[in-house]
Amino acid sequence: MGSVLRMVSPLSTMEGPGFGGAPRRRSSTVAAPTGTVVLVFTEVQGSTRLWEQCSGGMRAALDIHDRVLRALLAEHGGYEVKTQGDSFMVAFPSAVEAVCWCLRTQQELLRAPWPEELLAEPDAAEELGPGGCVYRGLRVRMGVHLGEPECRLDAQTGEVDYFGRVVNVAARVASAGQGGQVLVSGMAWARVEGELEVLGRPRVHALGEYHLQGVEEAVSLVEVLPAALVGRRFEALRVQRVLRGHVPGETGELIGRQEELAELRRCFDSGARLVTLLGPGGMGKSRLATRFGNLELAARTWEGGVWMCELTDAATVGDICHAVGQALGVALTRSGEDSEPAERLGRALAGRGDVLLIVDNVEHVIQHLPATLGRWRALAPQARFLVTSRESLLLPEERVIDLEPLEVPEEGETCKELMAAAMRCGCSSSAPGRCAAASS
Numbered sequence: 001m002g003s004v005l006r007m008v009s010p011l012s013t014m015e016g017p018g019f020g021g022a023p024r025r026r027s028s029t030v031a032a033p034t035g036t037v038v039l040v041f042t043e044v045q046g047s048t049r050l051w052e053q054c055s056g057g058m059r060a061a062l063d064i065h066d067r068v069l070r071a072l073l074a075e076h077g078g079y080e081v082k083t084q085g086d087s088f089m090v091a092f093p094s095a096v097e098a099v100c101w102c103l104r105t106q107q108e109l110l111r112a113p114w115p116e117e118l119l120a121e122p123d124a125a126e127e128l129g130p131g132g133c134v135y136r137g138l139r140v141r142m143g144v145h146l147g148e149p150e151c152r153l154d155a156q157t158g159e160v161d162y163f164g165r166v167v168n169v170a171a172r173v174a175s176a177g178q179g180g181q182v183l184v185s186g187m188a189w190a191r192v193e194g195e196l197e198v199l200g201r202p203r204v205h206a207l208g209e210y211h212l213q214g215v216e217e218a219v220s221l222v223e224v225l226p227a228a229l230v231g232r233r234f235e236a237l238r239v240q241r242v243l244r245g246h247v248p249g250e251t252g253e254l255i256g257r258q259e260e261l262a263e264l265r266r267c268f269d270s271g272a273r274l275v276t277l278l279g280p281g282g283m284g285k286s287r288l289a290t291r292f293g294n295l296e297l298a299a300r301t302w303e304g305g306v307w308m309c310e311l312t313d314a315a316t317v318g319d320i321c322h323a324v325g326q327a328l329g330v331a332l333t334r335s336g337e338d339s340e341p342a343e344r345l346g347r348a349l350a351g352r353g354d355v356l357l358i359v360d361n362v363e364h365v366i367q368h369l370p371a372t373l374g375r376w377r378a379l380a381p382q383a384r385f386l387v388t389s390r391e392s393l394l395l396p397e398e399r400v401i402d403l404e405p406l407e408v409p410e411e412g413e414t415c416k417e418l419m420a421a422a423m424r425c426g427c428s429s430s431a432p433g434r435c436a437a438a439s440s
Contacts, residue, residue: 032079032153032160033093038146038188039162039170040078040098042069044086045139045179046123057117061124062086065138068108076101081161086138089171091162095146095191100199102142102182103226110136110229123179129231139179145170145219146188169219172212176221178234183207186220186351193350203230206353206382208303209242218242220351245305246327247293247358254291257284263401264292268356268384272399273377277388279403285388286310286360288403292386293358304355304383312361317368321345324359324372342372346379356384363390370395 044050044065050058069088073080076097081089092098114137118124127135147166154161169185177183184192186209196202203225209218225232260277267275277285290308297306309327314320321341325332330348332341339347349355357376362369366389373385374395387393392400 030074030077030079032081032151033077033091034151036146036148037151037162037166038092038095038098038144038191039081039149039167040088040090040092040102040142040144041171041174042088042090042140042142043174045141047086047138050118050121050123050138053121054117057115057121060115061118061138064112064114065109065140068112069105069140071108072101072104076104079160089162091160095144095188096195096198098144098188099182099184099192099224102144103199103202103224106140106142106180106182107226107228109138109140110134112137114138129233131228131231134229134231135180141174141177141179142182143170143172143174143177143185144183144188145173145185146191165215169212169215172215172239173219173221176210176212176237176239177223178238180229180232181234182224183237184222184224186222186348189220189222189351190347199224200227202226206303206351207237207241208353209244209305209351210237210239211242212239218244220348220353222351222353241303242305244329244352245297245302245307247297247306247308248290250287250290250294254287257288257291260288260401260403261292261295264386267399267401272384272397274373274385274387274393274395274397275399275401276393277386277403278390278392278400279405280390283403283405285403289358289360289386289388293356296356302354302356304349304352306356306358308358308360310360311365314365316365317342317371320365320368320372324357328357342375343379345372346376349376349380349383352380352383354382354384355380356386359385359387361389362387362393366391366393369393 047058050061065086066083070080072078073090077092077094078097078101079091081091083089090101092101110133114124118137119126123139124137125135126133145166147169149162149164149166152161152163153159173183173185192199196204205223207221207223209220212219221237223234264275277289279285293306293308296302307327309323311320311323314323318341321332324345325341328345328348330345332344349357359373373387376383377385392398
């Protein structure tokens with residue numbers, strides 16, 4: 001992922017216990033990574049209260065905390081950038097190693113020999129879950145993010161520090177969480193999600209997108225917990241979640257189609273990942289999909305939002321990706337990224353977690369769907385898809401809702417009778433032409 005900056009490190013030193021914000025620095029024996037760097041920030045929850053209530057126990061606990069965090073750093077290629085108070089900043093050349101360090105450290109903190117004085121405090125007390133102990137001692141929140149920060153080497157000390165937006169985002173990711181929680185940005189998780197076996201098969205929960213203080217763009221966050229600590233339960237994140245989505249507004253009221261709307265809801269409630277509204281042109285597929293999308297958007301049941309795009313003008317894989325990228329607000333090209341647009345969109349969908357993507361009018365690009373929609377389903381297992389088409393997609397696990405044609409009014413049928421028929425068959429109330437023809 002990144003290279004490493006070689007240097008001659010001075011002898012390891014350690015200054016003070018860090019009380020009152022004094023830095024505790026110890027030069028790392030691991031080379032500092034450069035290029036694409038994975039940054040991890042850590043922070044102890046409730047440390048101010050703990051210092052107030054048991055300063056003696058906290059002083060010893062902080063030494064234990066530091067030893068635990070440092071013990072596994074070299075094994076995972078982690079470079080200790082700096083400490084401040086009870087917080088660590090660590091850099092890794094590999095996202096997998098960074099997350100692995102976080103997960104292993106969470107388990108080691110649970111087993112550390114904490115002072116009894118500390119364990120008597122609510123912020124550090126032992127708590128049991130269904131599978132055993134889930135909290136004990138200092139509760140450390142961790143945040144992981146990656147990018148290409150500015151790297152500066154101090155020629156006198158031989159120590160390296162990082163600067164720039166990547167550092168700010170990583171720090172905000174960490175501060176968004178609760179004690180004992182590991183949060184990974186969507187960008188970092190895209191480098192990790194295929195390595196769950198290496199990580200010990202942790203529990204993964206995509207949390208959606210959040211506004212982080214001082215960060216202009218919303219950031220996707222993923223919670224990762226060691227398999228042994230899945231009993232941990234956390235309060236809501238300490239930042240505002242973005243309830244995103246975009247579905248075109250409706251013109252007029254949709255009358256009828258209640259059965260089809262209910263069937264769509266049942267399909268997704270039962271776990272369907274791909275649902276196709278099937279029918280010839282003029283059947284109202286797009287209108288029904290738009291109505292369903294607006295209902296779902298208003299219900300706010302999708303953490304990653306509800307998004308709709310239209311493919312009438314698409315002819316190639318590139319056209320499909322462009323239309324979907326515009327709908328999702330995802331840039332398909334970015335400095336330092338050499339992945340295909342379809343791959344970028346798949347990772348973006350994965351970062352949004354529980355998300356519904358509605359794709360309208362796909363029948364003329366069906367041949368390109370295995371390389372696009374099929375790939376997105378593989379990369380984003382929590383994403384769901386609703387498509388409208390004149391043909392079945394013939395993709396695995398596709399569920400098809402075949403729309404029935406609308407009833408044709410009998411000769412002499414009044415406008416009122418036509419509206420009643422519409423209630424039965426599902427046409428729109430904004431159909432003045434047909435009403436006028438029926439009453440003339």
